[in-house]
Amino acid sequence: MNANIYFVSGIDTGIGKTYATGFLAKIWNAQGIRTITQKLIQTGNTDLSEDIEQHRKIMGCGLLPEDQQKLTMPEIYSYPASPHLAARLDQRPVDFQKIEQATQQLAAQFDRVLLEGAGGLMVPLTEDLLTVDYIAAQQFPVILVTSGRLGSINHTLLSLELLKQRKIELYALAFNHADDAQDAVIAQDTIQYLQQCLQKDFPNAQWLDIPVFQEI
Numbered sequence: 001m002n003a004n005i006y007f008v009s010g011i012d013t014g015i016g017k018t019y020a021t022g023f024l025a026k027i028w029n030a031q032g033i034r035t036i037t038q039k040l041i042q043t044g045n046t047d048l049s050e051d052i053e054q055h056r057k058i059m060g061c062g063l064l065p066e067d068q069q070k071l072t073m074p075e076i077y078s079y080p081a082s083p084h085l086a087a088r089l090d091q092r093p094v095d096f097q098k099i100e101q102a103t104q105q106l107a108a109q110f111d112r113v114l115l116e117g118a119g120g121l122m123v124p125l126t127e128d129l130l131t132v133d134y135i136a137a138q139q140f141p142v143i144l145v146t147s148g149r150l151g152s153i154n155h156t157l158l159s160l161e162l163l164k165q166r167k168i169e170l171y172a173l174a175f176n177h178a179d180d181a182q183d184a185v186i187a188q189d190t191i192q193y194l195q196q197c198l199q200k201d202f203p204n205a206q207w208l209d210i211p212v213f214q215e216i
Helices: 017-030 050-059 083-090 096-109 131-138 152-165 177-182 184-201
Strands: 005-010 035-039 112-120 142-147 170-176 206-210
Touching (some): 005 017, 005 131, 017 035, 017 050, 035 050, 035 096, 096 112, 142 184, 152 184, 170 177, 177 206
Parallel strands (some): 005 112, 005 142, 035 112, 142 170, 170 206
8 A cells, every 4th residue: 555655663762763764765766766754753853853854964965845845754842752752741642644644745756755763663652552553554564774783683573573463564674784893793693693584584575784874
């Protein structure tokens, strides 16, 4: 149903979702695949999504007309917290209809939309709705961002098990190489282990290497 919309999630906060999202958009655009990014719910900002700004910086462009129209950042909350708490503190419930309309409008204008979530799959969007519930309802294929840091195998397998349980398509496992330098032995073993897991349990999923971010 949403074949050209990819939901970008991560195994944990700070795993590199924002960088991976911007990097993939840059690569796909360079390949002639017109791609735009969107932030599902931005917290910790007031008028402009810092994650969208970071995407554009990585993509090598300024803010787009769709950014100015707020289509790429339909919901912004001021407190830097999980969306359910940020919305409660701002005393403004999440408008999912506005989000969905913005996503569909972008999907109609571009070949692909990369929709970045907040944190991991189990982050609550409201008191009664988890991120994974929203993904399942919208039938979005998922790009899951992971890395070679110690503990990431456990977190990755938990996330993959959840996707399998909820019958959500894994489009790709995106391996962020930013943590490789922490321990090269662990990072290399993590790569081999996770690639074997993909071949066994998600044979149709892609493996995407996300290189270390180089500040321009």
